[in-house]
Amino acid sequence: MKNNHIEDIYPKLDEVGQIIKFGRKEIVYSMKKSLNNFQENFKSLITKNEQQEEKIDILKKGIMDRQLNLDTLNNKYDLVSSFLGANPPKNEAMEKFKDLIASDFIEFANNESALAEEAKALLILQDVEKRLQDIITFPSIYNKNIVAVGGGFSAGKSEFINSFFMDKEIKLPVGINPVTAIPTYITVGKQNSIKGYSYKGGIVSLSSKLYKELSHDFIKSLGFNLKDIAPIMAIETPMKSYENICFIDTPGYNPANIGYTDSDEDTSKEYLKHANTLLWTIGIDTNGTIPASDLEFLESITLDDKKIYIVANKADLRSRDDIEDILDGFEEILDEYDIEYEGISAFSSINKEELEYRGISLFDFLEEVNNPVEVQRSILAELKDVFNMYRVAINEQILWTKNIQSHLKSLELDFLESGVDIEDNDKANERIENMRKLFNHDYLLKQLKSLETLEEMILQSAREVFISLE
Ligand SMILES: Nc1nc2c(ncn2[C@@H]2O[C@H](COP(=O)(O)OP(=O)(O)O)[C@@H](O)[C@H]2O)c(=O)[nH]1
Ligand SMILES: [Mg+2]
Incomplete structure (x- = not known):
């Protein structure tokens, strides 16, 4: 009132x-x-x-x-127990493949001595097995072009990837210490899906709400490193384009940083190794130069056949004039170090905009690499390469034994010509016969045959792994 x-x-x-x-x-x-x-x-x-x-x-x-x-306490408890309890999904085709390598192939390799580079062949097979396992575990990355986002701590790698997200409900955690930052695969999806992978390969689905909590104090409050029980995450979320790209948010690499261990560097290198494309982010908010450790890293990576693109991030914190100078400086130093790159973009992840570029623009570059990769073909080709290595080595031995056989034959003829009939000399005859046996290539021919069978079995098994994905 x-x-x-x-x-x-x-x-x-x-x-x-x-x-x-x-x-x-x-x-x-x-x-x-x-x-x-x-x-x-x-x-x-x-x-x-x-x-x-x-x-x-x-x-x-x-x-x-x-x-x-x-709730947080419950979440914490639930989260930890679900990660510890999660078992990898069973895939029979994959089990069979692993079995073939572990038993049949190893048995063949043990009985065979022609291939001098056997260690290399085994490493390739191990790598193929790992790639197949990754495809089974992370089907969303299958046939995607892997684009790793690398760079030093706090360069803005996570924020950069966030700039492509259309749904505000989901965000990669930013400002995370590299020791606790979890490597994450990011692909386009119609809806949000967040999955954490346990060290055993078990899968745990997370709600966006819980994922948000993971970003900050929650991780600290756990009292241990979540990364130890959930070493990888995979996110699907709507993005404008890039349906053929799988971004990887790497933990960052910065050996000079305190708290950084060799294993963090290894983790980053491991991820970068499997990527076809590398987006290297550098925060230009600090001094506007490329850190020496970044240059070293890029130099080592250029040796491989990878496309590198440089993102001069946090460009919103610099004036236009500064940006020009910084890009000039970048071009100069990259050339000096002989680092090949497709372009440099002065980018603001916060404002989601490119302010300036050299070479090609970031968006054109991403469009260019937005192509599917034929993983199946490349894996089968790698397997065939391994078997070819053996085939070539065994055939070389066969040739060599044939050569020796023909020398033995000539020796017999030489004796005959000089009037000595070896047939009459038991000892000499026995020696020649022994040598014939020693340099007999029937055994090698048999190996060649089992190689063919083994190759067909392993290729078929790999194909079945791909069929199991469909
Ligand atoms: N102003 C501005 N800040 C940014 C930009 N990109 C990242 N940041 C900030 O820089 C900090 C580190 O970013 P983050 O993505 O976590 O770096 P990461 O360690 O490389 O993943 C965060 O506070 C971000 O919000 C940008 O383009 N502009
Ligand atoms: Mg990050």
């Missing part, structure tokens, strides 16, 4: 006062007074009520906070 309402009544009271003959002034006065009292009481009642409501709100909030803490 507002003042004017009460005052509205005053003229009416005056009217009443006029009807009443005696003591009307007093009556009207006391009525007005009690009305005013009522108004005061009412006001204080309202304030009290408001205070009460405020108190109730505070209480409610307290309860909710406690609930949240409880």
Whole structure:
């Protein structure tokens, strides 16, 4: 009730006062007074009520906070136990492939001695097995062009990838210490899907809400490194294009940083090794040069056949003139170090915009690499290469033994020509026969045959792994 309402009544009271003959002034006065009292009481009642409501709100909030803490605690417990309990999905085709390599192939390799580079062949097979296993575990990366986002700590790798996300509900954690940053595969999806992978290869699905919590204090509050039980994450989320790209958010690599271990460097290198394309981010907010450790890293990687693109990130924090100078400096130093690159982009991940570029623009570059990769063909080709290595080595030995056989034959003929018949000389005859046996290539021919069978079995088994994906 507002003042004017009460005052509205005053003229009416005056009217009443006029009807009443005696003591009307007093009556009207006391009525007005009690009305005013009522108004005061009412006001204080309202304030009290408001205070009460405020108190109730505070209480409610307290309860909710406690609930949240409880949820967090529950989440923590659930999260850890689900990671520890998750088992890798069973894939029979993959098991069979592994079995063939571990038993049949190893048995063949042990019986065979022609191939001098056997260690290399085994390494290739191991690598193929790992790639197949990765495809089984992360089907979303199958046939995707792997684009690794590398760079030093806090260069803005995660924020850079975030700049492509269309759904604000999902965000890679930023400002995360590389020791706790979890390498993450990011691909286009119609809907958000977040999966964590346990060290055993078990899969745990996470809600966007829980994932958000993972970003910050939650990780700290765990009291251990979550990365130890969840070494890899995979995210699918809507992005404008790039349906053929799989970005990898690497933990960052910065050997000079405290708390950085060799294994972090190894992790980054491992991921970069399997990527076809490398986006190297450098935060130009600090001094606007390429750190020496970055140059060393890029130099080592250029030796492989990879496309490198340089992102001069956080360009929003620099003036136009600065940006020009910084890009000039980048070009100069990259040339000096003989590092081949497709372009340099002065980019702002926060504003999602490119301010300037050299070579080709970042978006053109990404469009260029947005092509499917024929993984099946490349894996089968690698397997065939291994078998060819053996085939070539065994055939060389066969040729060599044939050569020796023909020398033995000539030796016999030489003896004959000089009038000595070896057939008459038991000892000499036996020696030649022994040599014939020693350099017999029947055994090699048999190996060649088992090589063919083994190759067909292993190729077929690999094909079945791909069929199991469909
Ligand atoms: N102003 C600005 N800040 C950025 C940009 N990119 C990243 N950052 C910030 O730099 C910090 C480190 O970024 P983050 O993505 O976590 O770096 P990472 O360690 O390389 O993954 C975060 O606070 C980001 O918000 C950018 O383009 N502009
Ligand atoms: Mg990061």
